[in-house]
Amino acid sequence: xxxxxxxxxxxxxxxxxxxxxxxxxxTRTYLIEKSISAYFDT
Numbered sequence: 231x232x233x234x235x236x237x238x239x240x241x242x243x244x245x246x247x248x249x250x251x252x253x254x255x256x257t258r259t260y261l262i263e264k265s266i267s268a269y270f271d272t
Contacts, residue, residue, distance in 0.1 A: 239247070251258050 247258055247261060251261055254261070
């Protein structure tokens with residue numbers, strides 16, 4: 231089960247996230263989940 235959380239990001243980082251998500255046709259959540267998972271794998 232997924233749970234919602236709130237985070238604060240700098241506007242520039244959020245803009246980059248949105249741009250990248252649009253290019254990949256993915257959601258912000260998907261990219262953030264993958265990023266966290268990849269970080270934990272290192």
